[in-house]
Amino acid sequence: MNGSRTIKVDTLARVEGEGALYIKMAGERVADVKLRIYEPPRLFEAFLRGRHFSEAPDITARICGICPIAYQMSAIHAIERALGIKIAPEVRLLRRLFYCGEWIESHALHVYMLHAPDFLGYQDVIELARDHRPVVEKALRLKKIGNRIVQVMGGREIHPISAAVGGFHKAPAKSQLRELVSELEWALETSLEAVKWTSTLEFPDFEQDYEFVALRHPEEYPFNEGRLVSNRGLDIDAAEYEDRFAEFHVKHSNALHSVVRGRGSYLVGPLARFNLNFDKLPEVAQKAALQVGLKPPVKNLFRSIVVRAVELVFACAEALRIIGQYEPPAAPRVAAPNRRGVGKAITEAPRGILYHRYAVDENGLIVTAKIVPPTSQNQKRIEDDLREYASHLAAWPLDEATWKCEQAVRCYDPCISCATHFLKVVIERE
């Protein structure tokens, strides 16, 4: 097809929040791709200055209604490193359980309600619900069990309040966690079904040569701890993050673009975790993946829906394992006295690695804060993907090409409410 065109998606639906995507085509060549997003975390960095470190978990939890725990966890770990605090092993397990709740909520929402409609030919989950009611009912029940874990651990569902620097304000009773078991067993079975079901969907033939970046822990699938590794030889402590990754401003977006220094864009999130940590998944999750032919390296981003389902299996199995061996800690929290220091930490939010750095003074007041959310880190990678993907769509009618590009962006489950504000996609053809 000759001439140029522009693909615009004015309101990119089914991403968490909103942003804008603009693609300019000159014939079959992609002339320009711009993902334009706003970045609240930058403003939160300013809110945090001058506040006591103990307030950081609650303040940063408000950055996102979907992944508040990720923000709390990265904040808490970074501050604990600044203060030189070591937490009890039982508390560490409780934090993993807390994270399981958030992953279940977030992945259930994305797999069934935000992403599945793309593969089944529906505009949204409302249309999906009219034809496939049991699918949506399952999603809601799964999401609810995630909520319940967060509620037990956090005190309330949205913006949990119980996690603190040094541990938790209070630890749950054994009986509170036991009550979750039967629903979690149902959730595990349902997640296993989800792996099978998502693997039968039709995926566009689109593989890219990604640099996958994720945490890696010697014994477990990563949540709160581990070294930061990639398939291209990266292997660093969180403290070295800013030495190896660079952020730069681009004119068209409020968010900073992230690159691996000397290399370029990279991918964080479920695909990166799965490809780099397959051997650390529990047997039940590994088997489920292998049964449907899913094994690392998965290079087709559209298959991330299957990988998210595998991670749902993991999160349910891990929650059951932790609850099964739970003994309430002698003290839910260790003291966190004021001390001057700098701490940096990375945890695995549902959408990928979330980096926090804090400098605190001798009174415990935050001097500087830095937050790099997963969606900003994927932003350049999304543009790189779209540059390639849109060129395959040059001959398609504009509305279908636009729809396809929206779908490609949704594979990232971009949490635009932490990385951006309005998402609108525009494809322009001259």
Added chain:
Amino acid sequence: MLILGCGNRQRGDDAAGILAAERLRALGLAAEVCVGEAAELMEAWSGVDDVIVIDAVVTGAPTGTVQVWDGQRPPVFATSAGSTHGLGVAQAIELARALDRLPARLRVYGIEGKNFEIGSAVSPEVERAVEDAVNGIVAEVKAGP
């Protein structure tokens, strides 16, 4: 009866629903605060017959306009632009309709906002509109179903 104020306090006029819920509480009415995400809303109103939802909206009306919709009627407002999530109040109502999870009575008080920037203040028109919405709800509660 359940009264739910939805929104995000950090996003300018999107705080409208939360401010209204807080004002109602100060007046002695039980009102809950929530983000406004679809699954959360359906969970909150499950088993309740009579529900009022308050949220910031963008419909093109002058800032500070308060509109009241009957949730049982077919879709009346397209988006709740202030909502920070893909599935907001409007989608919650439509999803609940598709799943037979709509309360028997549901009214949505929409407060027209204009500024949803992170960290910005609530517009004066919206502050006044919160009072109007609160007065409307108090009158409605007093009148009974």
